Amino acid sequence: xxxxxxxxxxxxxxxxxxxxxxxxxxxxxxxxxxxxxxxxxxxxxxxxxxxxxxxxxxxxxxxxxxxxxxxxxxxxxxxxxxxxxxxxxxxxxxxxxxxxxxxxxxxxxxxxxxxxxxxxxxxxxxxxxxxxxxxxxxxxxxxxxxxxxxxxxxxxxxxxxxxxxxxxxxxxxxxxxxxxxxxxxxxxxxxxxxxxxxxxxxxxxxxxxxxxxxxxxxxxxxxxxxxxxxxxxxxxxxxxxxxxxxxxxxxxxxxxxxxxxxxxxxxxxxxxxxxxxxxxxxxxxxxxxxxxxxxxxxxxxxxxxxxxxxxxxxxxxxxxxxxxxxxxxxxxxxxxxxxxxxxxxxxxxxxxxxxxxxxxxxxxxxxxxxxxxxxxxxxxxxxxxxxxxxxxxxxxxxxxxxxxxxxxxxxxxxxxxxxxxxxxxxxxxxxxxxxxxxxxxxxxxxxxxxxxxxxxxxxxxxxxxxxxxxxxxxxxxxxxxxxxxxxxxxxxxxxxxxxxxxxxxxxxxxxxxxxxxxxxxxxxxxxxxxxxxxxxxxxxxxxxxxxxxxxxxxxxxxxxxxxxxxxxxxxxxxxxxxxxxxxxxxxxxxxxxxxxxxxxxxxxxxxxxxxxxxxxxxxxxxxxxxxxxxxxxxxxxxxxxxxxxxxxxxxxxxxxxxxxxxxxxxxxxxxxxxxxxxxxxxxxxx
Amino acid sequence: xxxxxxxxxxxxxxxxxxxxxxxxxxxxxxxxxxxxxxxxxxxxxxxxxxxxxxxxxxxxxxxxxxxxxxxxxxxxxxxxxxxxxxxxxxxxxxxxxxxxxxxxxxxxxxxxxxxxxxxxxxxxxxxxxxxxxxxxxxxxxxxxxxxxxxxxxxxxxxxxxxxxxxxxxxxxxxxxxxxxxxxxxxxxxxxxxxxxxxxxxxxxxxxxxxxxxxxxxxxxxxxxxxxxxxxxxxxxxxxxxxxxxxxxxxxxxxxxxxxxxx
Numbered sequence: 001x002x003x004x005x006x007x008x009x010x011x012x013x014x015x016x017x018x019x020x021x022x023x024x025x026x027x028x029x030x031x032x033x034x035x036x037x038x039x040x041x042x043x044x045x046x047x048x049x050x051x052x053x054x055x056x057x058x059x060x061x062x063x064x065x066x067x068x069x070x071x072x073x074x075x076x077x078x079x080x081x082x083x084x085x086x087x088x089x090x091x092x093x094x095x096x097x098x099x100x101x102x103x104x105x106x107x108x109x110x111x112x113x114x115x116x117x118x119x120x121x122x123x124x125x126x127x128x129x130x131x132x133x134x135x136x137x138x139x140x141x142x143x144x145x146x147x148x149x150x151x152x153x154x155x156x157x158x159x160x161x162x163x164x165x166x167x168x169x170x171x172x173x174x175x176x177x178x179x180x181x182x183x184x185x186x187x188x189x190x191x192x193x194x195x196x197x198x199x200x201x202x203x204x205x206x207x208x209x210x211x212x213x214x215x216x217x218x219x220x221x222x223x224x225x226x227x228x229x230x231x232x233x234x235x236x237x238x239x240x241x242x243x244x245x246x247x248x249x250x251x252x253x254x255x256x257x258x259x260x261x262x263x264x265x266x267x268x269x270x271x272x273x274x275x276x277x278x279x280x281x282x283x284x285x286x287x288x289x290x291x292x293x294x295x296x297x298x299x300x301x302x303x304x305x306x307x308x309x310x311x312x313x314x315x316x317x318x319x320x321x322x323x324x325x326x327x328x329x330x331x332x333x334x335x336x337x338x339x340x341x342x343x344x345x346x347x348x349x350x351x352x353x354x355x356x357x358x359x360x361x362x363x364x365x366x367x368x369x370x371x372x373x374x375x376x377x378x379x380x381x382x383x384x385x386x387x388x389x390x391x392x393x394x395x396x397x398x399x400x401x402x403x404x405x406x407x408x409x410x411x412x413x414x415x416x417x418x419x420x421x422x423x424x425x426x427x428x429x430x431x432x433x434x435x436x437x438x439x440x441x442x443x444x445x446x447x448x449x450x451x452x453x454x455x456x457x458x459x460x461x462x463x464x465x466x467x468x469x470x471x472x473x474x475x476x477x478x479x480x481x482x483x484x485x486x487x488x489x490x491x492x493x494x495x496x497x498x499x500x501x502x503x504x505x506x507x508x509x510x511x512x513x514x515x516x517x518x519x520x521x522x523x524x525x526x527x528x529x530x531x532x533x534x535x536x537x538x539x540x541x542x543x544x545x546x547x548x549x550x551x552x553x554x555x556x557x558x559x560x561x562x563x564x565x566x567x568x569x570x571x572x573x574x575x576x577x578x579x580x581x582x583x584x585x586x587x588x589x590x591x592x593x594x595x596x597x598x599x600x601x602x603x604x605x606x607x608x609x610x611x612x613x614x615x616x617x618x619x620x621x622x623x624x625x626x627x628x629x630x631x632x633x634x635x636x637x638x639x640x641x642x643x644x645x646x647x648x649x650x651x652x653x654x655x656x657x658x659x660x661x662x663x664x665x666x667x668x669x670x671x672x673x674x675x676x677x678x679x680x681x682x683x684x685x686x
Numbered sequence: 687x688x689x690x691x692x693x694x695x696x697x698x699x700x701x702x703x704x705x706x707x708x709x710x711x712x713x714x715x716x717x718x719x720x721x722x723x724x725x726x727x728x729x730x731x732x733x734x735x736x737x738x739x740x741x742x743x744x745x746x747x748x749x750x751x752x753x754x755x756x757x758x759x760x761x762x763x764x765x766x767x768x769x770x771x772x773x774x775x776x777x778x779x780x781x782x783x784x785x786x787x788x789x790x791x792x793x794x795x796x797x798x799x800x801x802x803x804x805x806x807x808x809x810x811x812x813x814x815x816x817x818x819x820x821x822x823x824x825x826x827x828x829x830x831x832x833x834x835x836x837x838x839x840x841x842x843x844x845x846x847x848x849x850x851x852x853x854x855x856x857x858x859x860x861x862x863x864x865x866x867x868x869x870x871x872x873x874x875x876x877x878x879x880x881x882x883x884x885x886x887x888x889x890x891x892x893x894x895x896x897x898x899x900x901x902x903x904x905x906x907x908x909x910x911x912x913x914x915x916x917x918x919x920x921x922x923x924x925x926x927x928x929x930x931x932x933x934x935x936x937x938x939x940x941x942x943x944x945x946x947x948x
Contacts, residue, residue, distance in 0.1 A: 042785075044930040127932035279931050471932075479934040481699045516701040522731040522777055559707075568705045576705045579716075580698070580925055580934045582793055582829070 007408030009201040012208035015407045022404040025415045026422035027379055030396060030438070031386035033420060037439045038281055043446030045475075046124035046277040049467040051139055052270035052456055053117045053146065053156035057173045058638055064631035065638045066173040067115035067162050068154050069191060074117065077149040078108050084145065088122045097122075106142040112202075113268035114194050115172070117146060117156060124277070125471075129583050132471060133590050136464035143460060144649060155642050158456045158463065160269050160318050163307040163634045165192075166260060168234055184213060184242040185262035187234070187309065192264045198406055202429075203263040205405045206328040213244045215252050216260035216324045221312040221501070224625040229255035234309065258308045266325020266351070269305070269318040270456040272463055274470045275437070277448045282360055283478065284447035285392070288436045289359040290477045291470075293484040293511070294570075295433040295453040296353070296494035297556050300503040301601055302455040302466060304609035310634070312617060312627045315499040316610035317455060319433075323349040326431070328405065346374055350402050351431035353495040356488060358395045358436060363517075367544040368487045376401050399430040418442065433495070453495075458609050458641055459648050461670045465594035472591075473570055476577035481517040486510050486548045502611060505604045508550035513565050515573075557602035571599050597669060605667070612665040613637065619660045647671075689770045690916065691817065692941040694720040695727075698934050717921065717939050725763075728774030732763040771945070782823030783926055784935060793829045794818050795882060795923040800835035802919035804859045808866040810942060814922035815875060817940045822926055826875060832867055833882035834860050917944045 010018065055068040078084065079094040088104020090097045097107055104122025111118050119142040125131050146156040164171045166187035180190030182200040184207065193199045207213055220230050235253045239245040244261075253259035278284035303316035327349040332342040339345070348355065356373055357364055373394070380397035384390060404425040411421055420441045427435075435450040451470055457463045476482065490510040497507045549565060559569025568576075574595060578588060600606040607615070617623050622632045629637075640659045644666075647654050653671020654662050663673040694717070697704045703719040765775030783790060796814050798807055819825060870876040919942045926936040 042789075042930070045932045127930055129932070475932045478931070479698055480704065516705075517699050519701060519727055520699075522728070522780075566702075568702065568707070572706055577934065579706065580704070580937050581927060582791065582925075 006197070007410045009197045010407045010409060011201075012205040015205060015405070016209070016403065018407055018412055019403040021412060022407055022422050022425055023376075023379065023400055026404075026424075026426050027382050027386075027396075027400065028415065029417060029420050029423040029441075031383065031388070032417045033423070033438045033441070034386070034388055037447065040439060040446055041280050043277055043279050045127040045279070047471055048120055048124045048275045049135065049139075049463070050273040050275075051119050051142060051158065051460075051463055052111060052272075053119070053143075054113070054159055054162050054268075054270060055115050055117060055150065056155050056157055056162070056638055057151075057153050058155055058635070058642060059153045060639075062153075063635075064164070064170075065635045066171060067165065068150075069114045069172050069174065069176075070151075070154070071110060071114045071117065071194065074146070074149055074154075075108060075110060078145070081149065089145065106138065106145060108142075108146065110194050110196070112194055112199055113264060114192055115162065116268065116270065119143075119146060129578075129581060129591075130587050132468045133587060135467055136460055139460035139463055140649060143645070155638075155645070157638065157641055157645070158270060158458055158460075159638075159641060160271070160305040160455050161308065162268070163629050163637060164310050164631065165268060166234075166262075166265060166309040179239065179241045179245075181242075183207070183262045183264070184244045185264075186236050186239050186245065186248075187260060188262050188264050192262070192268070201406045206263060206326055207244070209328045209330065209403065209405070211330055213247050213252070213261045214263060214266075214325050214327055215247070216262075216265045216321050217252075217254060217257035218260075218308050218321055219314040220256055220258050221306075221314040221627050222256075223312065223627050226625075226627040230627070231255055232257065232259045232311075235259050258311045258313060260309060260321070260325070263325045265308070266318070266322035269322055271318070271452065272302070272454040272456045272466060273450055273452050274454075274467055275448050275450045276471070276474055277446045279446070281447045284436065284449055285359040286361055287474060287477070288434055288449045289357045289361065289364065290482060290484050291449065291451050291474065292354045292357070292434050292488075293486055293491050293494075294473070295451070296491060296498040296509060297511070297553060298451075298466070298470070299433075299453040299455065299495065300498035300507070300509070300553055301557070301598070302457060302608070303498075303502075303504060303611075304455040304457065304613070306501075306610045306614050307617070307629050310629050312614065312629060314501055316501050316503060316608065317499055319453065319495065320499055322431070323351040326351045326429075328403070344374055344401065346401060347372070350429060352433075353492050354432045354434050354488065355398055356395055357485070358391050360389075360391070361483075363483050363485060365485070365541075365544060368485050370488050373398060374401055395436065400426055402426060402430060405429055455609070458644060459666065459670075461648065461666075462597065462609075465597045468591065468594045469574065469598050472574045472577060476573045479577055479580070480573065482515045482573070483517060484512050484515055486512050487544060490548065501614075502608075504553045504602065504608055508552055509556065510548050511551045511556050511567075512548050513567060514547070515567075554602045554604065558599055571595055593669065597667075600667060607661070607664045609665070612661055615661050615664075616640065616659075687947070688914075688945040690773060690943045690945050691770055691813075692721055692773050692939075692943065693776055693817075693821075694724045694938045694940075695776075696936045696938050697724075698937045700724075704937070717923075717941075720939065721941075725774055728763040729758055732758050732775070734758060734762075776821070778820060781821050785928060787824055787826075789928055789930060790824075790935075791828050791927045791929050792818075792822060792824060792826075793831065793925050793927070794827045794876075795831045795833060797833045797882075797921040797923075798835060798863065799918050799920055801917050804862065806919070807863045810920040811863075811866050811870065813942060814920060814940060815870060818922060818924045819875075821938070821940075822924065822936060826877065828876075829878045829880060830867065830870065830876045831880040831882045832860075832863065834863070915946045917946060919943055 055071065055074065057066045057068045075091050075094060079091040084090055084105055085095060085097065088097065088101035089106050091108050093110060106119050106122050109118040121138050125135065143156055172192065176189035176191040178185055178187055178189050182190040182204045190200060193203055220226065222228055232253055235248055237248055247261065276287060278287055299317055299319060305318040306313055306316055329346050329349065330342055331337045332339050333344065333346045335345050355370060357368055375394055375397040379400045380393045383393035383396060418441055433453045435452060437448040437450060439445050439447060454466055457466065494509045497503060497509055500507050551567065555567060557570050559567050559572050578591065601608060616637055617629055617633055620633045620636055622630060643657055643659065644654060647657065648670065651671070654666060654673040655671065666673055697720040700720065700723065703723050704716060763774045765772045794814065796811065798810065815827065818827065867879050871879055921939060921941045923939050924937065925934060928935050
């Protein structure tokens, strides 16, 4: 019941006074974990996926579709379901969920947005290749159970964002007026956030620390009839309820940007996250580093976020909006004012791409690091003194430049070294695109890495495909000892590139040309260590700039051959892994369907959700080529997504649905959009 | 007549030869490519003096015999043990697995080639088992899959091909061989036996290359290879899969052949 533990949450001025104490205690707890778990060995490859939903209220007769704020009621209904809890499912935050069941039902969790739900499998997935085929049906069961505990007009949708979040007038059910004391947003009410004290405090203290509201500005998409310059017509410059209402008068809402001003615009986004357990800390550090350069690639490939606040945006993904929605940096830290109160300039939000590498791999060259990485030197010194190596100490000393945002008074009375609450306070409010997760206190869980950049996909089929792909590529990385290192600054740059409209087809990304390990000469392998990690850097060492090139997503995923390069592509790498593993023909065929989806999204044969949504809007009779996504268009879009979901739940395929461009989006997968489909095992939901 | 054992070593961390070409089905290219790269690696490693990684430039005169092309002569990078010629020489001291035996699923896939005598299959089975268990430092194989000549299965996912398989092969010969395989099972040397869905036809290109001894010689320098006619007999593919991690630690091939002197 960790997340929702009750207590007295400190307002920012009080929290700020205790920040150093929380950091120091957090470091002590971290060193305690480190010393206990640094030699932890032979943990199995367990993994988990997290699917997030928005909950909408939709009926054919209602003029518009609304976000349902009944999260608490839905979670209570799920927790009260005796059959669900008897089978190992339920809501861990509200009840003790039994885990004895060998095949437990899924579990549900609250999220920041009061219109959101998160669902995870009832227990982690194991290392077996065949288990990968259970993911899709489990995701379908999750959606079914969620829906069964909602009202008939409520639907759990895997859309990254609600297209009408923050528009003037009603967009939630029930309606609440905006401009509350916590968020002070002129667009969304305080009631948009989960009412548990943690969440409004998080939002309020981010704003308070920052000294003004967050500024989530996303460039508007300029269509034929969109004015240029475009001024966000929903911004009210004459509001005088809170001091922060001055923000827009002070230039918070520049021309040609959709302006948003609250954490909910970012943290209200849904994503697809994968967590992988490593056999030991060394393997965890290796996976953290090697999956890191894949982050921007997978972000662009899963792009699904073209609409904000009722307008078409000129970007396709959610990432930077979340980054800005929780950016608690002060004007001094942002470099807008000389340093006086604050200790240092900080170049990135606490939600941002990875800042450093942590592996002990000898192939990790000094040139890959950011020479300007900001760290807290005193914290690093404490970690090193406590026995942690320099690289990992640097990583945590970077995370710990931040202040803890939500502090409960009760937790400050006594330091409990059997817990990890203070460490987690900092760790879990550093939202980088990967997270390196030490073993939690009092459990047998091992070192883990979380892969966080992917956008949630509209169907469970797609979500399963991307989850399965990430698991397979992680196994291929470890088996073949692959090397995807590029300078971390290039990963940052790729992350920005991934935002562009249709980046998946239009942009190029820095990627390593040769991902293979160097051969270990027989003389060097003379002892009884055929460990892959004995691979050595190239000798003589070539300039780092020669190691990578700009590639399209299609080239990264599907490979290419030119006079200079011969890059096999991630799909071929995964297939070669599967070639070497004992997999029965049917399993292999099922997996190849997932790989096909990814192959086709990368090549442009199929569209990303972002492109499909854009085209849906463009073809809607109500759309006036002015970038405005009004109630009727949003309703049409949600209606289409609901219809797609109903067909998927019934394993019927999408044939005959009167939805534009569905074939370009989902192709002939899972029963297809145009032809007769073949029913497959993964279509069965029970 | 001379017995020859060709080997790839562990190809899992050996670079691109294990990665199939984009858009192509799985094929025997992996075997020929990884043999070739292991040969060239061995020639470098057993060259007379350390060869820098940019690789060219002749080195002469310290122990190993050298041919005119700067490569070591064949006796430098091959070895004869118990009158079997190993190409390249195998360094058994680096053999073995990293974790405890029970962590692995070790699979051995044995291809009987149409160019070899059916009567000798018992010996091939024993030799393949001996080589793989020595290379991996184990005394038991979890799964041995036999693959017989005349069975083909194309592509990754073609259900029809599976049905066609049922009509191919030679039942009497296969049953005789099966008896020999069962003896390994009875001795506890193999825990499970199976028949491959992917047949030996896949190896046709390998067979063609070996028959001409081309696999041992680069084209412009044939004296670097072996003199005579190579008759391939069997190929064994082995994999050591770390069950609890889903990771392949070791994968490679041995191939057995007879060299008939010209």
